[in-house]
Amino acid sequence: xxxxxxxxxxxxxxxxxxxxxxxxxxxxxxxxxxxxxxxxxxxxxxxxxxxxxxxxxxxxxxxxxxxxxxxxxxxxxxxxxxxxxxxxxxxxxxxxxxxxxxxxxxxxxxxxxxxxxxxxxxxxxxxxxxxxxxxxxxxxxxxxxxxxxxxxxxxxxxxxxxxxxxxxxxxxxxxxxxxxxxxxxxxxxxxxxxxxxxxxxxxxxxxxxxxxxxxxxxxxxxxxxxxxxxxxxxxxxxxxxxxxxxxxxxxxxxxxxxxxxxxxxxxxxxxxxxxxxxxxxxxxxxxxxxxxxxxxxxxxxxxxxxxxxxxxxxxxxxxxxxxxxxxxxxxxxxxxxxxxxxxxxxxxxxxxxxxxxxxxxxxxxxxxxxxxxxxxxxxxxxxxxxxxxxxxxxxxxxxxxxxxxxxxxxxxxxxxxxxxxxxxxxxxxxxxxxxxxxxxxxxxxxxxxxxxxxxxxxxxxxxxxxxxxxxxxxxxxxxxxxxxxxxxxxxxxxxxxxxxxxxxxxxxxxxxxxxxxxxxxxxxxxxxxxxxxxxxxxxxxxxxxxxxxxxxxxxxxxxxxxxxxxxxxxxxxxxxxxxxxxxxxxxxxxxxxxxxxxxxxxxxxxxxxxxxxxxxxxxxxxxxxxxxxxxxxxxxxxxxxxxxxxxxxxxxxxxxxxxxxxxxxxxxxxxxxxxxxxxxxxxxxxxxxxxxxxxxxxxxxxxxxxxxxxxxxxxxxxxxxxxxxxxxxxxxxxxxxxxxxxxxxxxxxxxxxxxxxxxxxxxxxxxxxxxxxxxxxxxxxxxxxxxxxxxxxxxxxxxxxxxxxxxxxxxxxxxxxxxxxxxxxxxxxxxxxxxxxxxxxxxxxxxxxxxxxxxxxxxxxxxxxxxxxxxxxxxxxxxxxxxxxxxxxxxxxxxxxxxxxxxxxxxxxx
Numbered sequence: 001x002x003x004x005x006x007x008x009x010x011x012x013x014x015x016x017x018x019x020x021x022x023x024x025x026x027x028x029x030x031x032x033x034x035x036x037x038x039x040x041x042x043x044x045x046x047x048x049x050x051x052x053x054x055x056x057x058x059x060x061x062x063x064x065x066x067x068x069x070x071x072x073x074x075x076x077x078x079x080x081x082x083x084x085x086x087x088x089x090x091x092x093x094x095x096x097x098x099x100x101x102x103x104x105x106x107x108x109x110x111x112x113x114x115x116x117x118x119x120x121x122x123x124x125x126x127x128x129x130x131x132x133x134x135x136x137x138x139x140x141x142x143x144x145x146x147x148x149x150x151x152x153x154x155x156x157x158x159x160x161x162x163x164x165x166x167x168x169x170x171x172x173x174x175x176x177x178x179x180x181x182x183x184x185x186x187x188x189x190x191x192x193x194x195x196x197x198x199x200x201x202x203x204x205x206x207x208x209x210x211x212x213x214x215x216x217x218x219x220x221x222x223x224x225x226x227x228x229x230x231x232x233x234x235x236x237x238x239x240x241x242x243x244x245x246x247x248x249x250x251x252x253x254x255x256x257x258x259x260x261x262x263x264x265x266x267x268x269x270x271x272x273x274x275x276x277x278x279x280x281x282x283x284x285x286x287x288x289x290x291x292x293x294x295x296x297x298x299x300x301x302x303x304x305x306x307x308x309x310x311x312x313x314x315x316x317x318x319x320x321x322x323x324x325x326x327x328x329x330x331x332x333x334x335x336x337x338x339x340x341x342x343x344x345x346x347x348x349x350x351x352x353x354x355x356x357x358x359x360x361x362x363x364x365x366x367x368x369x370x371x372x373x374x375x376x377x378x379x380x381x382x383x384x385x386x387x388x389x390x391x392x393x394x395x396x397x398x399x400x401x402x403x404x405x406x407x408x409x410x411x412x413x414x415x416x417x418x419x420x421x422x423x424x425x426x427x428x429x430x431x432x433x434x435x436x437x438x439x440x441x442x443x444x445x446x447x448x449x450x451x452x453x454x455x456x457x458x459x460x461x462x463x464x465x466x467x468x469x470x471x472x473x474x475x476x477x478x479x480x481x482x483x484x485x486x487x488x489x490x491x492x493x494x495x496x497x498x499x500x501x502x503x504x505x506x507x508x509x510x511x512x513x514x515x516x517x518x519x520x521x522x523x524x525x526x527x528x529x530x531x532x533x534x535x536x537x538x539x540x541x542x543x544x545x546x547x548x549x550x551x552x553x554x555x556x557x558x559x560x561x562x563x564x565x566x567x568x569x570x571x572x573x574x575x576x577x578x579x580x581x582x583x584x585x586x587x588x589x590x591x592x593x594x595x596x597x598x599x600x601x602x603x604x605x606x607x608x609x610x611x612x613x614x615x616x617x618x619x620x621x622x623x624x625x626x627x628x629x630x631x632x633x634x635x636x637x638x639x640x641x642x643x644x645x646x647x648x649x650x651x652x653x654x655x656x657x658x659x660x661x662x663x664x665x666x667x668x669x670x671x672x673x674x675x676x677x678x679x680x681x682x683x684x685x686x687x688x689x690x691x692x693x694x695x696x697x698x699x700x701x702x703x704x705x706x707x708x709x710x711x712x713x714x715x716x717x718x719x720x721x722x723x724x725x726x727x728x729x730x731x732x733x734x735x736x737x738x739x740x741x742x743x744x745x746x747x748x749x750x751x752x753x754x755x756x757x758x759x760x761x762x763x764x765x766x767x768x769x770x771x772x773x774x775x776x777x778x779x780x781x782x783x784x785x786x787x788x789x790x791x792x793x794x795x796x797x798x799x800x801x802x803x804x805x806x807x808x809x810x811x812x813x814x815x816x817x818x819x820x821x822x823x824x825x826x827x828x829x830x831x832x833x834x835x836x837x838x839x840x841x842x843x844x845x846x847x848x849x850x851x852x853x854x855x856x857x858x859x860x861x862x863x864x865x866x867x868x869x870x871x872x873x874x875x876x877x878x879x880x881x882x883x884x885x886x887x888x889x890x891x892x893x894x895x896x897x898x899x900x901x902x903x904x905x906x907x908x909x910x
Contacts, residue, residue: 015051015053015054017042017045017046017049017051017054018051018053018054018057020038020041020042020045020054021039021042021046021054021057021058021060021061022057022061023038024038024039024042024057024058024061024062024065025057025060025061025064026167026168027061027065028061028064028065028068029064029068029171029209029210029211029212032064032065032066032068032069033065033069035061035062035064035065036061036062036065036066036069038061039058039059039061039062039065040058040062042054042057042058042061043055043058043059043062046058052085052086052087052088053088053089053092055082055085055088056082056085056088056092056093056095056096057082057092057095059078059079059081059082059085059096060078060079060082060095060096060099062074062078063075063076063077063078063079063082063096063099063103064099066078067103068211068247069247070247070248070249070250070281070284070285070287071285071286072103072106072107072249072285072286072287073107073286075103076100076103076104076107079096079097079099079100079103080100082096083096083097083100090123091123091124091125093120093123094119094120094121094122094123094124094128095120095124095128097116097117097119097120098117098120098124098128098131098132098135100113100116101113101114101116101117101120101132101135101136101138101139102135102138102139104116104139105135105138105139105142105289106287106288106289106290107286107287107288107289108288108289108291108292108321108324108325109288109325109326110138110139110140110142110143110289110325110326110327111139111143111326113135113136113138113139114136114139114140117132117135117136117139120132126159127159127160127163127169129159130155130156130157130158130159130160130163130172130176131156131160131172132156133152133153133155133156133176134152134153134156134172134175134176134179136149136152137149137150137152137153137156137176137179137180137183138179140152141179141182141183141186142289142327143327143329144327144329144330146183146186146187149179149180149183150180150183150184150187153176153179153180153183154180156172156176157173157176157177157180160172160173160176161173167207167209170203170207170209171207171209171212173203174199174200174203174204174207174209174212174216175200175212177196177197177199177200177203178196178197178200178212178215178216178219180196181193181194181195181196181197181200181219182197182219184196185219185222185223190223193223194223197216197219197220197223198216200212200216201213201216201217204216214240214243214244214247214250215250217236217239217240217243218240218243218244218250218251218254219254219257220233220236220240221233221234221236221237221240221254221257221258221261222254222257222258222260222261223261224236225258225261225262225264225265230265230267230732230746230749231746231747231749231750232750233258233261234732234744234746234747237254237258240254248281248284248285249281249282249285249287249290251281252277252278252279252281252282252285252287252290252294253278253282253287253290255274255275255277255278256274256275256278256279256282256290256293256294256297258274259271259272259274259275259278259294259297259301260297262274263297263300263301263304267732268301268304268305269305269732269733270732270733271297271301272298272301272302272305273733275294275297275298275301276298278294279291279294279295279298282294288321288325289325291321292318292321292322292325292327292330295314295317295318295321296315296318296322296330296333296334296337298314298318299311299314299315299318299334299337299341300337302314303315303337303340303341303344308340308341308344308345309341309345311337311340311341312337312338312341312342312345314337315334315335315337315338315341316334316338318334318337319331319334319335319338322334331362332359332362332363332365332369333363333369333372335359335362336359336363336372336376339352339355339356339359339376340376340379343356343379343383347386348383348384348386348387349387350387350389352383353380353383353384353387353389353392356376356379356380356383357377357380357392357396359376360373360374360376360377360380361373363376370435371435371436371439374400374435374436374439374440375436375439375487377396377399377400377439378396378397378400378439378442378443378487380392380396381393381396381397381400381443381446382446384396385446385450390450393446393450394447394450397443397446397447400435400439400440400443401440401443401444401447436487437464437467438464438467438487438488438491439487440464441460441461441463441464441465441467441491442460442461442464442487442490442491442494444456444460444464445457445458445460445461445464445491445494445495446494448460449498454498454502457498458495458498461491461492461494461495461498462495464488464491465488465491465492465495465514465518488518489515489518489519491518492511492514492515492517492518492519493515495511495514495515496508496511496512496514496515496546496548497548497549498511499511499512500546500548500553503564504564505555505562505563505564506530506562508546508553508555508564509530509544509555509557509562509654510527512544512546512555513527513528513544513653513654513655514527516627516652516653516655517653517655526655526659527655528653528654528655528657528658530557530562532658533557533654533657533658534557534558534559534562536657536658536661537557537558537559537625538559539559539622539623540622540623540624540625540647540843541556541557541558541618541619541622541623541624541625542556542557542558542624542625542626542627542651542654542657543555543556543557543615543619543624543625543626543627544557544627544653544654545567545626545627545628545629545630545632546629547570547629547630550569550570550571551566551567551568551569551570552566552567552568552569552570552573552629552630552632553565553566553567554567554614554615556615556618556619557654558618558622561618563618565614565615567610567611567614568610570630570631572610573607573610573611573631573632574630574631576603576606576607576610577607577631577632577634577635579599579603579606579607580600580603580604580606580607580635580636580639581634581636581796582603583599583600583603583604584600584636584639584796584797584834584835585796585797586599587599587600588796588797588798588799588802588835589797600639601641604639604640604641605641607635607640608640608641608642608643611632611635611640612640612642612643616642619642621646623646623647623648623649623821623822623843624643624646624647624648624649625648625649625650625651625657625842625843626648626649626650626651627650627651627652627653627654627657628650634795635795636795636796636834636835636837637650637837638824638825638828638834638835638836638837639834639835643825644825644828644829644834645825645826645828645829646825647819647821647822647824647825647838647842647843648821648825648837648838648842649790649821649838649839649840649841649842649843650837650838650839650840650842651839651840652781652784656784657841660784660789660790660840660841661789661841661844663756663787663789663841664756664789664790664841664844664846665756666845666846666847666848667716667847667848670696670697670848671695671716671717671846671847671848672714672715672716672717673691673692673695673697673698673699673715673716673717673719674698674699674700674701674711674714674715674717674718674719674755675688675691675692675698675699675700675701675718675719675720675721676688676700676701676702676703676707676708676711676718676719676720676721676722676738677700677703677721677722678703678720678721678722678723678736678737678738678739679703679722679723679737679738679739680723680737681721681722681723681800682800682801683721683800683801683803683804684721684722686804687721687761687803687804687807687808688700688719688721690804690807690808690811691719691807691808691811694808694811694812694814694815695717695811695815695847702739703722703738703739704738704739704740705738705740705741705743705747706740708720708736708738708743709743709747709748709751711755712748712751712753712754712755712758713751713752713753713754715755716755716756716757716846717755717756717757717758717759717814717846717847718755718757718758718759719759719761719807719811720736720758720759720760720761721761721803721807722736722737722738722761723736723737724736724737724742724760724779725737725742732744732745732746732749732782733745733746734779735747735779736760736779745779745782746782748782748783748786749782749786751786751787753787754783754786754787754788755788756788756789756790756846757788757789757790757791757792757820757846758780758783758788758790758791758792759791759792759793759807759810760779760780760791760792760793760794761794761803761807779793780793780839781839784839784840788840789840789841789844789846790820790838790839790840790841790842790844790846791838791839791840792810792820792824792836792837792838792839793836793837793839794835794836794837795835795836795837796834796835797835798833798835798836802831802833803833805831805833806827806828806831806833806836807827809826809827809830809831810823810824810827810836811823813826813827814846814847815847815849816847816849817845817847817848817849818845818849819842819843819844819845819846820838820841820842820843820844820846821838821842821843822843824836824837824838824842
């Protein structure tokens, strides 16, 4: 969080040079460049006049200006020169030390900052001491001494409220409120933090302290996320970016804090994107305290998003920096990331197991890290099981499953508790109470599995997941909340593993649905019953893919049966998918000519052999609902030979399938059709004209964010022909390029209603990625999560003229009354354009069709949609996850354009 360090006090002399220097000090807040120039001028004159007091104040003005410009090293140099000025009064030297307190803190030495404050204290006036207290609070907070920091702010604010009320007094009053609010935020007291920061903002604006107002506003994104307002948080973030332009260190700190909040909101990909921007700026500005914290967050995020090698390197660097700053209480957090990353990269070993247990012990010594200690102890138990070290595993699990009421057994009957024993008992009770429910239930499940009590193991997993919603809110630290989300996914995955080993298709389906609900809560719609799914399928089939270890399995549901099939090795399937996407990309880009196009067919046939050949007899020519897992979220399904001209819908889960089908309705009158043509596409306007010609009464809106968002709240069908940006690991930062900038995925989160059918005519716009590998939340997925029933989007690059052809054919069939999945299959087969996929309720019609039109698209039992409450859904879905072999750098988002236009996708998303 961003703290203020502006610290001025009235001059104790009235010489003209001193007055000029004090004016420069005050000016440093408003115009640091001008203050820097004025400080140099006054310093030169002070030296010529041998005026030590003016020289000290001039150096201080230049230091404060340098700090505002993000040059902390220069700021410290000027303050050191001020303190070393011979002949200066003790009061002036103390004021320079007052300014040095925060600079030393931000440069990574909070303990030294407190020593500097102690040297200044005796020579400051009572009011200046109050101002010093506001700065001491920053150092105390960075050392984790939050209660002392709050007390320091309280003491300062009490004096500043009774101050004469000069502009300088008001500045420190606002700054003290800001600092106290930030300490409250460190302690996760969000109501108190909001009150203080809001008060700071009001005082700053009233006193025209624009600088402090900017600092207060820069913390609003953080607070908005912690209060659940993701859309508002990103709006605050955009405003803060503009406000802090030209203040790189402030902007970087704001980004790092916002990233911490996004991590707590289970958006590690978005957090990673911001931290990747913040860390370099913090490095260049030498803001070492904020840098160490940001680097630790980045290491945690890298681990959560699956890059263990990068997490290891970043965590080791963060550990070095924290140790250099004497922030020893933070070191176990960095060590934890190092050990988890090593476990992922190296596998379990006796030495690593010992280090995991030792780190868990260290974390237990810090009350704020007890939940993290329990989570790491569970990891240690699993590592011990991997080594077949059952005694160690049992010992670690026992420490997680002990209940608070069992503490009395530790004390012999009839023994009077000594003071030490009472303290140990209280400490144990506190530790037991801090064990997360998810971790405890996972430990109970492992203990039951070790006893071969499968029923009890399933019960423990079920109870843990049932309690997950309430327990998530109890975690204050962002990393703990993120790890808690991962703990829930791991617990559900353990249940799924047991179900796969048991081999019952119904149990595998049930636990696969539970796992998806935990891994992708945005798409959670309760649990689907296989019988309800079968009733809604008609003549179609649902295939739910399941990854278990290195194997891919499929649960197949048709009207006749429920079947479990083992398909093969995930690695082989992933490699075949990469070859197919590469071939499609080369063919679309025209790179390689006919030879490149010829490689598509064998690549598609190979992937189909691995995925669908074992299911061929049951699938026949039925329409399909597919629920992908792992790398399958990036399959361009229409390219597989047996799926061409076959209606296919992609779903997040069977439960999401049922829910989206219930949302899909055919308008009683003519559907409201709206389209927009984005900039930079050669055929976008022609495409929109063709689309609107298929839907009498349809209209075009300007390709501007406000118009498109408004259209979403009123349209039944929305068509967007535009470029865009796809962030492989930050799905909510993906967007569509409009005339006034990007329409981002997070902009959709605040909508109360979205169009029933959304067509994104752009390459890769259906791509997404989630670190948990559950149902994804990319651009297409965000529409579905907000209530859209069906999304048609691109999965691979498509030429501009090909997009025009396939979209024109698609909308003609849609207007005739065909369901989107049927219309897309027919249009793709007719044009040979195989890169678009239908997500969501693809087998449900969104138009009534023209008079006399045959419902040719409602194939193999697909039923027309009615407005009856009991209508059964046909196909429901989600969005794909990008999970291919070569990662895309977070700082280089992939362009979503159509090939042959001004910009196009020149990197393969992963």
